[in-house]
Amino acid sequence: MQSKNFDVIVIGGSYSGLSAGMALGRSLRNVLIIDEGKPCNRQTPHSHNFITHDGKTPKEITELAKKDVEKYESVQFCDGKVIRVGKHIDGFYAELSSGDTLYAKKMILASGVKDIMPEIPGFAECWGISVIHCPYCHGYEVRNEVTGILADGDMAYEFSKLVFNLTKELTLFTNGKTTLSSEQIEKLKQNKIHLNEDEIKSIEHENGYTQKVIFTNGKTISLKALYAKIPFEQNINILDLGCELTEHGFIKVDFMQRTSVSGVFACGDNTTMMRSVANAVAQGNFAGAMVNKELSEEAF
Structure with missing residues:
Protein backbone atom coordinates (compact mmCIF):
# COMPACT_ATOMS: atom_id res chain seq x y z
CA MET A 1 0.00 0.00 0.00
CA GLN A 2 1.91 3.01 -1.29
CA SER A 3 -0.63 5.79 -0.83
CA LYS A 4 -2.35 6.83 2.37
CA ASN A 5 -4.91 9.02 0.62
CA PHE A 6 -7.92 7.60 -1.20
CA ASP A 7 -11.19 8.61 -2.76
CA VAL A 8 -13.00 6.13 -0.54
CA ILE A 9 -12.13 3.98 2.45
CA VAL A 10 -14.37 0.95 2.92
CA ILE A 11 -14.19 -0.50 6.42
CA GLY A 12 -15.09 -4.17 6.17
CA GLY A 13 -14.12 -6.62 3.45
CA SER A 14 -16.97 -9.08 3.60
CA TYR A 15 -20.01 -9.21 1.32
CA SER A 16 -21.23 -5.60 1.52
CA GLY A 17 -17.74 -4.10 1.58
CA LEU A 18 -16.55 -6.10 -1.41
CA SER A 19 -19.74 -5.32 -3.31
CA ALA A 20 -19.25 -1.60 -2.65
CA GLY A 21 -15.61 -1.91 -3.70
CA MET A 22 -16.56 -3.47 -7.02
CA ALA A 23 -19.05 -0.69 -7.85
CA LEU A 24 -16.40 1.92 -7.05
CA GLY A 25 -13.60 0.08 -8.84
CA ARG A 26 -15.67 -0.10 -11.98
CA SER A 27 -16.05 3.68 -11.70
CA LEU A 28 -12.24 4.09 -11.54
CA ARG A 29 -12.29 5.31 -7.94
CA ASN A 30 -9.18 5.00 -5.79
CA VAL A 31 -10.48 2.71 -3.06
CA LEU A 32 -9.04 1.02 0.01
CA ILE A 33 -10.89 -1.91 1.62
CA ILE A 34 -9.77 -2.57 5.19
CA ASP A 35 -10.67 -5.92 6.75
CA GLU A 36 -9.78 -7.66 10.00
CA GLY A 37 -10.75 -11.10 8.72
CA LYS A 38 -13.25 -11.97 11.47
CA PRO A 39 -16.73 -12.14 9.91
CA CYS A 40 -19.63 -12.89 12.24
CA ASN A 41 -20.54 -16.01 10.23
CA ARG A 42 -17.08 -17.61 10.38
CA GLN A 43 -18.45 -20.70 12.21
CA THR A 44 -21.35 -21.21 9.78
CA PRO A 45 -20.81 -24.39 7.72
CA HIS A 46 -22.89 -23.34 4.70
CA SER A 47 -24.55 -20.18 3.37
CA HIS A 48 -28.00 -20.29 1.80
CA ASN A 49 -30.67 -18.21 0.09
CA PHE A 50 -28.26 -16.42 -2.25
CA ILE A 51 -28.76 -17.50 -5.86
CA THR A 52 -25.73 -18.93 -7.72
CA HIS A 53 -23.97 -19.53 -4.37
CA ASP A 54 -26.54 -21.53 -2.41
CA GLY A 55 -24.81 -24.08 -0.17
CA LYS A 56 -21.29 -22.70 -0.46
CA THR A 57 -19.31 -21.94 2.67
CA PRO A 58 -19.23 -18.27 3.71
CA LYS A 59 -15.44 -18.28 3.24
CA GLU A 60 -15.76 -19.65 -0.29
CA ILE A 61 -18.21 -16.91 -1.28
CA THR A 62 -15.94 -14.23 0.19
CA GLU A 63 -12.85 -15.58 -1.59
CA LEU A 64 -14.66 -15.68 -4.93
CA ALA A 65 -15.94 -12.15 -4.39
CA LYS A 66 -12.48 -10.85 -3.49
CA LYS A 67 -10.99 -12.38 -6.64
CA ASP A 68 -13.60 -10.51 -8.67
CA VAL A 69 -12.86 -7.20 -6.97
CA GLU A 70 -9.08 -7.66 -7.26
CA LYS A 71 -9.43 -7.38 -11.04
CA TYR A 72 -10.02 -3.65 -10.65
CA GLU A 73 -6.62 -1.98 -10.32
CA SER A 74 -7.86 1.10 -8.48
CA VAL A 75 -9.06 -1.03 -5.54
CA GLN A 76 -6.50 -1.89 -2.86
CA PHE A 77 -6.79 -4.12 0.20
CA CYS A 78 -5.44 -3.80 3.70
CA ASP A 79 -5.46 -6.52 6.37
CA GLY A 80 -5.87 -4.72 9.66
CA LYS A 81 -8.04 -3.69 12.57
CA VAL A 82 -9.52 -0.20 12.59
CA ILE A 83 -9.36 1.20 16.13
CA ARG A 84 -10.55 4.74 15.45
CA VAL A 85 -12.39 6.66 12.75
CA GLY A 86 -13.07 10.37 12.56
CA LYS A 87 -13.42 13.51 10.52
CA HIS A 88 -10.46 15.16 8.82
CA ILE A 89 -10.11 18.54 7.16
CA ASP A 90 -10.35 16.96 3.70
CA GLY A 91 -12.72 14.15 4.63
CA PHE A 92 -12.17 11.27 7.03
CA TYR A 93 -9.46 9.13 8.58
CA ALA A 94 -9.14 5.54 9.77
CA GLU A 95 -6.49 4.67 12.35
CA LEU A 96 -5.26 1.07 12.42
CA SER A 97 -3.92 -0.96 15.34
CA SER A 98 -0.62 -1.05 13.43
CA GLY A 99 -0.29 2.71 13.94
CA ASP A 100 -1.02 3.66 10.33
CA THR A 101 -3.53 6.41 9.66
CA LEU A 102 -5.30 6.47 6.29
CA TYR A 103 -7.36 9.25 4.73
CA ALA A 104 -10.22 9.50 2.24
CA LYS A 105 -12.79 11.92 0.87
CA LYS A 106 -15.61 9.48 1.62
CA MET A 107 -16.06 6.55 3.97
CA ILE A 108 -18.24 3.45 3.76
CA LEU A 109 -18.92 1.53 6.96
CA ALA A 110 -19.40 -2.11 6.00
CA SER A 111 -18.04 -3.26 9.33
CA GLY A 112 -20.84 -5.59 10.42
CA VAL A 113 -21.76 -6.18 14.05
CA LYS A 114 -20.41 -8.16 16.98
CA ASP A 115 -22.86 -10.63 18.50
CA ILE A 116 -22.91 -10.70 22.29
CA MET A 117 -23.21 -14.29 23.45
CA PRO A 118 -25.26 -15.18 26.53
CA GLU A 119 -23.39 -16.82 29.39
CA ILE A 120 -24.76 -20.27 28.56
CA PRO A 121 -22.04 -22.95 28.20
CA GLY A 122 -22.21 -24.46 24.72
CA PHE A 123 -24.08 -21.55 23.15
CA ALA A 124 -21.08 -19.84 21.52
CA GLU A 125 -19.73 -23.16 20.23
CA CYS A 126 -23.05 -23.83 18.47
CA TRP A 127 -23.60 -20.28 17.17
CA GLY A 128 -24.02 -20.27 13.40
CA ILE A 129 -24.02 -24.07 13.25
CA SER A 130 -27.10 -25.32 15.09
CA VAL A 131 -27.91 -22.24 17.15
CA ILE A 132 -29.05 -19.99 14.33
CA HIS A 133 -30.40 -16.48 13.83
CA CYS A 134 -32.37 -16.59 10.60
CA PRO A 135 -35.05 -18.95 9.24
CA TYR A 136 -34.41 -17.70 5.71
CA CYS A 137 -30.69 -18.48 5.90
CA HIS A 138 -30.86 -21.80 7.75
CA GLY A 139 -34.47 -22.85 8.30
CA TYR A 140 -34.84 -25.17 5.33
CA GLU A 141 -31.89 -27.29 6.46
CA VAL A 142 -33.54 -27.99 9.85
CA ARG A 143 -37.12 -28.22 8.58
CA ASN A 144 -39.38 -30.67 10.41
CA GLU A 145 -36.78 -31.17 13.14
CA VAL A 146 -37.30 -30.76 16.88
CA THR A 147 -36.66 -27.03 17.13
CA GLY A 148 -36.48 -24.33 19.76
CA ILE A 149 -36.51 -20.56 19.93
CA LEU A 150 -34.58 -18.71 22.64
CA ALA A 151 -36.30 -15.36 23.07
CA ASP A 152 -39.08 -13.64 24.99
CA GLY A 153 -41.74 -10.96 24.66
CA ASP A 154 -43.05 -9.52 21.42
CA MET A 155 -39.88 -10.49 19.54
CA ALA A 156 -40.35 -14.13 20.52
CA TYR A 157 -44.01 -14.05 19.56
CA GLU A 158 -43.36 -12.62 16.09
CA PHE A 159 -40.39 -14.92 15.52
CA SER A 160 -42.52 -17.95 16.43
CA LYS A 161 -44.83 -17.17 13.51
CA LEU A 162 -41.94 -17.52 11.04
CA VAL A 163 -40.43 -20.67 12.51
CA PHE A 164 -43.84 -22.32 12.97
CA ASN A 165 -44.04 -22.68 9.20
CA LEU A 166 -40.90 -24.85 9.18
CA THR A 167 -41.64 -27.36 11.92
CA LYS A 168 -44.54 -28.59 14.02
CA GLU A 169 -42.23 -29.62 16.88
CA LEU A 170 -41.47 -26.18 18.25
CA THR A 171 -40.72 -24.96 21.77
CA LEU A 172 -40.26 -21.37 22.87
CA PHE A 173 -37.63 -21.08 25.61
CA THR A 174 -37.87 -17.82 27.54
CA ASN A 175 -35.04 -18.73 29.98
CA GLY A 176 -37.04 -17.50 32.96
CA LYS A 177 -40.48 -16.09 33.68
CA THR A 178 -42.01 -14.95 30.40
CA THR A 179 -43.16 -11.43 29.59
CA LEU A 180 -45.61 -12.68 26.95
CA SER A 181 -49.19 -11.51 27.37
CA SER A 182 -51.95 -14.00 28.22
CA GLU A 183 -53.35 -13.49 24.70
CA GLN A 184 -50.00 -14.31 23.13
CA ILE A 185 -49.59 -17.42 25.30
CA GLU A 186 -53.04 -18.61 24.30
CA LYS A 187 -52.22 -18.11 20.61
CA LEU A 188 -49.05 -20.17 21.01
CA LYS A 189 -51.10 -22.95 22.60
CA GLN A 190 -53.60 -22.85 19.74
CA ASN A 191 -50.75 -23.41 17.31
CA LYS A 192 -49.25 -26.18 19.50
CA ILE A 193 -46.09 -24.22 20.25
CA HIS A 194 -44.79 -25.27 23.64
CA LEU A 195 -43.73 -22.62 26.16
CA ASN A 196 -40.83 -23.42 28.49
CA GLU A 197 -39.92 -20.89 31.19
CA ASP A 198 -37.19 -22.97 32.88
CA GLU A 199 -33.79 -21.35 33.29
CA ILE A 200 -31.20 -22.77 30.91
CA LYS A 201 -27.97 -24.10 32.43
CA SER A 202 -26.12 -25.23 29.30
CA ILE A 203 -26.40 -26.66 25.80
CA GLU A 204 -25.04 -30.12 25.22
CA HIS A 205 -23.57 -30.51 21.74
CA GLU A 206 -21.22 -32.43 19.48
CA ASN A 207 -18.88 -30.22 17.47
CA GLY A 208 -21.40 -27.38 17.51
CA TYR A 209 -24.48 -29.48 16.77
CA THR A 210 -27.01 -29.31 19.60
CA GLN A 211 -28.07 -32.48 21.36
CA LYS A 212 -29.85 -31.31 24.50
CA VAL A 213 -30.82 -28.21 26.42
CA ILE A 214 -30.02 -28.69 30.10
CA PHE A 215 -31.90 -26.65 32.71
CA THR A 216 -30.88 -25.52 36.19
CA ASN A 217 -33.68 -27.64 37.69
CA GLY A 218 -32.08 -30.79 36.26
CA LYS A 219 -34.51 -31.32 33.40
CA THR A 220 -33.31 -31.81 29.81
CA ILE A 221 -34.90 -31.52 26.37
CA SER A 222 -33.47 -33.05 23.19
CA LEU A 223 -33.12 -30.54 20.38
CA LYS A 224 -31.76 -30.40 16.84
CA ALA A 225 -31.85 -26.65 16.23
CA LEU A 226 -32.26 -23.52 18.30
CA TYR A 227 -33.11 -20.09 16.90
CA ALA A 228 -31.85 -17.24 19.04
CA LYS A 229 -32.25 -13.48 19.06
CA ILE A 230 -29.25 -12.08 20.93
CA PRO A 231 -27.94 -8.54 21.45
CA PHE A 232 -25.12 -7.06 19.40
CA GLU A 233 -22.85 -4.05 19.27
CA GLN A 234 -21.25 -2.13 16.44
CA ASN A 235 -17.73 -3.22 15.49
CA ILE A 236 -16.68 0.39 14.94
CA ASN A 237 -16.97 3.20 17.47
CA ILE A 238 -19.09 5.41 15.25
CA LEU A 239 -19.52 7.99 17.98
CA ASP A 240 -16.19 9.43 16.83
CA LEU A 241 -17.87 10.17 13.52
CA GLY A 242 -21.15 11.28 15.02
CA CYS A 243 -23.35 8.84 13.11
CA ALA A 282 -27.32 -5.54 -2.61
CA GLN A 283 -26.75 -2.80 -0.05
CA GLY A 284 -23.02 -2.68 -0.77
CA ASN A 285 -23.56 -2.39 -4.51
CA PHE A 286 -25.99 0.47 -4.00
CA ALA A 287 -23.79 2.25 -1.45
CA GLY A 288 -20.83 2.10 -3.83
CA ALA A 289 -22.92 3.59 -6.62
CA MET A 290 -24.23 6.38 -4.41
CA VAL A 291 -20.72 7.29 -3.19
CA ASN A 292 -19.52 7.46 -6.79
CA LYS A 293 -22.51 9.64 -7.69
CA GLU A 294 -21.67 12.04 -4.87
CA LEU A 295 -18.00 12.22 -5.87
CA SER A 296 -18.96 12.84 -9.49
CA GLU A 297 -21.34 15.65 -8.60
CA GLU A 298 -18.76 17.34 -6.37
CA ALA A 299 -16.11 17.22 -9.12
CA PHE A 300 -18.33 18.25 -12.03
Whole structure:
Protein backbone atom coordinates (compact mmCIF):
# COMPACT_ATOMS: atom_id res chain seq x y z
CA MET A 1 0.00 0.00 0.00
CA GLN A 2 1.91 3.01 -1.29
CA SER A 3 -0.63 5.79 -0.83
CA LYS A 4 -2.35 6.83 2.37
CA ASN A 5 -4.91 9.02 0.62
CA PHE A 6 -7.92 7.60 -1.20
CA ASP A 7 -11.19 8.61 -2.76
CA VAL A 8 -13.00 6.13 -0.54
CA ILE A 9 -12.13 3.98 2.45
CA VAL A 10 -14.37 0.95 2.92
CA ILE A 11 -14.19 -0.50 6.42
CA GLY A 12 -15.09 -4.17 6.17
CA GLY A 13 -14.12 -6.62 3.45
CA SER A 14 -16.97 -9.08 3.60
CA TYR A 15 -20.01 -9.21 1.32
CA SER A 16 -21.23 -5.60 1.52
CA GLY A 17 -17.74 -4.10 1.58
CA LEU A 18 -16.55 -6.10 -1.41
CA SER A 19 -19.74 -5.32 -3.31
CA ALA A 20 -19.25 -1.60 -2.65
CA GLY A 21 -15.61 -1.91 -3.70
CA MET A 22 -16.56 -3.47 -7.02
CA ALA A 23 -19.05 -0.69 -7.85
CA LEU A 24 -16.40 1.92 -7.05
CA GLY A 25 -13.60 0.08 -8.84
CA ARG A 26 -15.67 -0.10 -11.98
CA SER A 27 -16.05 3.68 -11.70
CA LEU A 28 -12.24 4.09 -11.54
CA ARG A 29 -12.29 5.31 -7.94
CA ASN A 30 -9.18 5.00 -5.79
CA VAL A 31 -10.48 2.71 -3.06
CA LEU A 32 -9.04 1.02 0.01
CA ILE A 33 -10.89 -1.91 1.62
CA ILE A 34 -9.77 -2.57 5.19
CA ASP A 35 -10.67 -5.92 6.75
CA GLU A 36 -9.78 -7.66 10.00
CA GLY A 37 -10.75 -11.10 8.72
CA LYS A 38 -13.25 -11.97 11.47
CA PRO A 39 -16.73 -12.14 9.91
CA CYS A 40 -19.63 -12.89 12.24
CA ASN A 41 -20.54 -16.01 10.23
CA ARG A 42 -17.08 -17.61 10.38
CA GLN A 43 -18.45 -20.70 12.21
CA THR A 44 -21.35 -21.21 9.78
CA PRO A 45 -20.81 -24.39 7.72
CA HIS A 46 -22.89 -23.34 4.70
CA SER A 47 -24.55 -20.18 3.37
CA HIS A 48 -28.00 -20.29 1.80
CA ASN A 49 -30.67 -18.21 0.09
CA PHE A 50 -28.26 -16.42 -2.25
CA ILE A 51 -28.76 -17.50 -5.86
CA THR A 52 -25.73 -18.93 -7.72
CA HIS A 53 -23.97 -19.53 -4.37
CA ASP A 54 -26.54 -21.53 -2.41
CA GLY A 55 -24.81 -24.08 -0.17
CA LYS A 56 -21.29 -22.70 -0.46
CA THR A 57 -19.31 -21.94 2.67
CA PRO A 58 -19.23 -18.27 3.71
CA LYS A 59 -15.44 -18.28 3.24
CA GLU A 60 -15.76 -19.65 -0.29
CA ILE A 61 -18.21 -16.91 -1.28
CA THR A 62 -15.94 -14.23 0.19
CA GLU A 63 -12.85 -15.58 -1.59
CA LEU A 64 -14.66 -15.68 -4.93
CA ALA A 65 -15.94 -12.15 -4.39
CA LYS A 66 -12.48 -10.85 -3.49
CA LYS A 67 -10.99 -12.38 -6.64
CA ASP A 68 -13.60 -10.51 -8.67
CA VAL A 69 -12.86 -7.20 -6.97
CA GLU A 70 -9.08 -7.66 -7.26
CA LYS A 71 -9.43 -7.38 -11.04
CA TYR A 72 -10.02 -3.65 -10.65
CA GLU A 73 -6.62 -1.98 -10.32
CA SER A 74 -7.86 1.10 -8.48
CA VAL A 75 -9.06 -1.03 -5.54
CA GLN A 76 -6.50 -1.89 -2.86
CA PHE A 77 -6.79 -4.12 0.20
CA CYS A 78 -5.44 -3.80 3.70
CA ASP A 79 -5.46 -6.52 6.37
CA GLY A 80 -5.87 -4.72 9.66
CA LYS A 81 -8.04 -3.69 12.57
CA VAL A 82 -9.52 -0.20 12.59
CA ILE A 83 -9.36 1.20 16.13
CA ARG A 84 -10.55 4.74 15.45
CA VAL A 85 -12.39 6.66 12.75
CA GLY A 86 -13.07 10.37 12.56
CA LYS A 87 -13.42 13.51 10.52
CA HIS A 88 -10.46 15.16 8.82
CA ILE A 89 -10.11 18.54 7.16
CA ASP A 90 -10.35 16.96 3.70
CA GLY A 91 -12.72 14.15 4.63
CA PHE A 92 -12.17 11.27 7.03
CA TYR A 93 -9.46 9.13 8.58
CA ALA A 94 -9.14 5.54 9.77
CA GLU A 95 -6.49 4.67 12.35
CA LEU A 96 -5.26 1.07 12.42
CA SER A 97 -3.92 -0.96 15.34
CA SER A 98 -0.62 -1.05 13.43
CA GLY A 99 -0.29 2.71 13.94
CA ASP A 100 -1.02 3.66 10.33
CA THR A 101 -3.53 6.41 9.66
CA LEU A 102 -5.30 6.47 6.29
CA TYR A 103 -7.36 9.25 4.73
CA ALA A 104 -10.22 9.50 2.24
CA LYS A 105 -12.79 11.92 0.87
CA LYS A 106 -15.61 9.48 1.62
CA MET A 107 -16.06 6.55 3.97
CA ILE A 108 -18.24 3.45 3.76
CA LEU A 109 -18.92 1.53 6.96
CA ALA A 110 -19.40 -2.11 6.00
CA SER A 111 -18.04 -3.26 9.33
CA GLY A 112 -20.84 -5.59 10.42
CA VAL A 113 -21.76 -6.18 14.05
CA LYS A 114 -20.41 -8.16 16.98
CA ASP A 115 -22.86 -10.63 18.50
CA ILE A 116 -22.91 -10.70 22.29
CA MET A 117 -23.21 -14.29 23.45
CA PRO A 118 -25.26 -15.18 26.53
CA GLU A 119 -23.39 -16.82 29.39
CA ILE A 120 -24.76 -20.27 28.56
CA PRO A 121 -22.04 -22.95 28.20
CA GLY A 122 -22.21 -24.46 24.72
CA PHE A 123 -24.08 -21.55 23.15
CA ALA A 124 -21.08 -19.84 21.52
CA GLU A 125 -19.73 -23.16 20.23
CA CYS A 126 -23.05 -23.83 18.47
CA TRP A 127 -23.60 -20.28 17.17
CA GLY A 128 -24.02 -20.27 13.40
CA ILE A 129 -24.02 -24.07 13.25
CA SER A 130 -27.10 -25.32 15.09
CA VAL A 131 -27.91 -22.24 17.15
CA ILE A 132 -29.05 -19.99 14.33
CA HIS A 133 -30.40 -16.48 13.83
CA CYS A 134 -32.37 -16.59 10.60
CA PRO A 135 -35.05 -18.95 9.24
CA TYR A 136 -34.41 -17.70 5.71
CA CYS A 137 -30.69 -18.48 5.90
CA HIS A 138 -30.86 -21.80 7.75
CA GLY A 139 -34.47 -22.85 8.30
CA TYR A 140 -34.84 -25.17 5.33
CA GLU A 141 -31.89 -27.29 6.46
CA VAL A 142 -33.54 -27.99 9.85
CA ARG A 143 -37.12 -28.22 8.58
CA ASN A 144 -39.38 -30.67 10.41
CA GLU A 145 -36.78 -31.17 13.14
CA VAL A 146 -37.30 -30.76 16.88
CA THR A 147 -36.66 -27.03 17.13
CA GLY A 148 -36.48 -24.33 19.76
CA ILE A 149 -36.51 -20.56 19.93
CA LEU A 150 -34.58 -18.71 22.64
CA ALA A 151 -36.30 -15.36 23.07
CA ASP A 152 -39.08 -13.64 24.99
CA GLY A 153 -41.74 -10.96 24.66
CA ASP A 154 -43.05 -9.52 21.42
CA MET A 155 -39.88 -10.49 19.54
CA ALA A 156 -40.35 -14.13 20.52
CA TYR A 157 -44.01 -14.05 19.56
CA GLU A 158 -43.36 -12.62 16.09
CA PHE A 159 -40.39 -14.92 15.52
CA SER A 160 -42.52 -17.95 16.43
CA LYS A 161 -44.83 -17.17 13.51
CA LEU A 162 -41.94 -17.52 11.04
CA VAL A 163 -40.43 -20.67 12.51
CA PHE A 164 -43.84 -22.32 12.97
CA ASN A 165 -44.04 -22.68 9.20
CA LEU A 166 -40.90 -24.85 9.18
CA THR A 167 -41.64 -27.36 11.92
CA LYS A 168 -44.54 -28.59 14.02
CA GLU A 169 -42.23 -29.62 16.88
CA LEU A 170 -41.47 -26.18 18.25
CA THR A 171 -40.72 -24.96 21.77
CA LEU A 172 -40.26 -21.37 22.87
CA PHE A 173 -37.63 -21.08 25.61
CA THR A 174 -37.87 -17.82 27.54
CA ASN A 175 -35.04 -18.73 29.98
CA GLY A 176 -37.04 -17.50 32.96
CA LYS A 177 -40.48 -16.09 33.68
CA THR A 178 -42.01 -14.95 30.40
CA THR A 179 -43.16 -11.43 29.59
CA LEU A 180 -45.61 -12.68 26.95
CA SER A 181 -49.19 -11.51 27.37
CA SER A 182 -51.95 -14.00 28.22
CA GLU A 183 -53.35 -13.49 24.70
CA GLN A 184 -50.00 -14.31 23.13
CA ILE A 185 -49.59 -17.42 25.30
CA GLU A 186 -53.04 -18.61 24.30
CA LYS A 187 -52.22 -18.11 20.61
CA LEU A 188 -49.05 -20.17 21.01
CA LYS A 189 -51.10 -22.95 22.60
CA GLN A 190 -53.60 -22.85 19.74
CA ASN A 191 -50.75 -23.41 17.31
CA LYS A 192 -49.25 -26.18 19.50
CA ILE A 193 -46.09 -24.22 20.25
CA HIS A 194 -44.79 -25.27 23.64
CA LEU A 195 -43.73 -22.62 26.16
CA ASN A 196 -40.83 -23.42 28.49
CA GLU A 197 -39.92 -20.89 31.19
CA ASP A 198 -37.19 -22.97 32.88
CA GLU A 199 -33.79 -21.35 33.29
CA ILE A 200 -31.20 -22.77 30.91
CA LYS A 201 -27.97 -24.10 32.43
CA SER A 202 -26.12 -25.23 29.30
CA ILE A 203 -26.40 -26.66 25.80
CA GLU A 204 -25.04 -30.12 25.22
CA HIS A 205 -23.57 -30.51 21.74
CA GLU A 206 -21.22 -32.43 19.48
CA ASN A 207 -18.88 -30.22 17.47
CA GLY A 208 -21.40 -27.38 17.51
CA TYR A 209 -24.48 -29.48 16.77
CA THR A 210 -27.01 -29.31 19.60
CA GLN A 211 -28.07 -32.48 21.36
CA LYS A 212 -29.85 -31.31 24.50
CA VAL A 213 -30.82 -28.21 26.42
CA ILE A 214 -30.02 -28.69 30.10
CA PHE A 215 -31.90 -26.65 32.71
CA THR A 216 -30.88 -25.52 36.19
CA ASN A 217 -33.68 -27.64 37.69
CA GLY A 218 -32.08 -30.79 36.26
CA LYS A 219 -34.51 -31.32 33.40
CA THR A 220 -33.31 -31.81 29.81
CA ILE A 221 -34.90 -31.52 26.37
CA SER A 222 -33.47 -33.05 23.19
CA LEU A 223 -33.12 -30.54 20.38
CA LYS A 224 -31.76 -30.40 16.84
CA ALA A 225 -31.85 -26.65 16.23
CA LEU A 226 -32.26 -23.52 18.30
CA TYR A 227 -33.11 -20.09 16.90
CA ALA A 228 -31.85 -17.24 19.04
CA LYS A 229 -32.25 -13.48 19.06
CA ILE A 230 -29.25 -12.08 20.93
CA PRO A 231 -27.94 -8.54 21.45
CA PHE A 232 -25.12 -7.06 19.40
CA GLU A 233 -22.85 -4.05 19.27
CA GLN A 234 -21.25 -2.13 16.44
CA ASN A 235 -17.73 -3.22 15.49
CA ILE A 236 -16.68 0.39 14.94
CA ASN A 237 -16.97 3.20 17.47
CA ILE A 238 -19.09 5.41 15.25
CA LEU A 239 -19.52 7.99 17.98
CA ASP A 240 -16.19 9.43 16.83
CA LEU A 241 -17.87 10.17 13.52
CA GLY A 242 -21.15 11.28 15.02
CA CYS A 243 -23.35 8.84 13.11
CA GLU A 244 -26.81 8.34 14.56
CA LEU A 245 -28.11 4.93 15.59
CA THR A 246 -31.65 3.61 15.36
CA GLU A 247 -33.58 2.59 18.47
CA HIS A 248 -32.44 -0.99 17.81
CA GLY A 249 -28.74 -0.08 17.66
CA PHE A 250 -28.23 -0.12 13.89
CA ILE A 251 -26.52 2.68 11.98
CA LYS A 252 -29.25 4.98 10.73
CA VAL A 253 -29.19 5.35 6.93
CA ASP A 254 -31.49 6.91 4.36
CA PHE A 255 -32.67 5.40 1.08
CA MET A 256 -29.26 6.15 -0.49
CA GLN A 257 -27.33 4.39 2.33
CA ARG A 258 -26.16 7.77 3.67
CA THR A 259 -25.63 8.06 7.42
CA SER A 260 -26.45 11.18 9.40
CA VAL A 261 -22.89 12.41 8.72
CA SER A 262 -22.33 13.91 5.28
CA GLY A 263 -19.81 11.85 3.32
CA VAL A 264 -20.20 8.70 5.41
CA PHE A 265 -22.24 5.79 4.07
CA ALA A 266 -23.07 2.44 5.66
CA CYS A 267 -24.25 -0.93 4.36
CA GLY A 268 -24.71 -4.52 5.45
CA ASP A 269 -25.45 -6.05 8.84
CA ASN A 270 -24.62 -2.88 10.75
CA THR A 271 -27.68 -1.13 9.25
CA THR A 272 -30.47 -3.71 9.21
CA MET A 273 -32.20 -6.60 10.96
CA MET A 274 -32.16 -8.49 7.65
CA ARG A 275 -28.79 -10.18 8.09
CA SER A 276 -28.22 -12.17 4.91
CA VAL A 277 -25.54 -12.45 2.25
CA ALA A 278 -27.93 -11.41 -0.52
CA ASN A 279 -29.04 -8.29 1.32
CA ALA A 280 -25.48 -7.31 2.22
CA VAL A 281 -24.37 -7.62 -1.41
CA ALA A 282 -27.32 -5.54 -2.61
CA GLN A 283 -26.75 -2.80 -0.05
CA GLY A 284 -23.02 -2.68 -0.77
CA ASN A 285 -23.56 -2.39 -4.51
CA PHE A 286 -25.99 0.47 -4.00
CA ALA A 287 -23.79 2.25 -1.45
CA GLY A 288 -20.83 2.10 -3.83
CA ALA A 289 -22.92 3.59 -6.62
CA MET A 290 -24.23 6.38 -4.41
CA VAL A 291 -20.72 7.29 -3.19
CA ASN A 292 -19.52 7.46 -6.79
CA LYS A 293 -22.51 9.64 -7.69
CA GLU A 294 -21.67 12.04 -4.87
CA LEU A 295 -18.00 12.22 -5.87
CA SER A 296 -18.96 12.84 -9.49
CA GLU A 297 -21.34 15.65 -8.60
CA GLU A 298 -18.76 17.34 -6.37
CA ALA A 299 -16.11 17.22 -9.12
CA PHE A 300 -18.33 18.25 -12.03
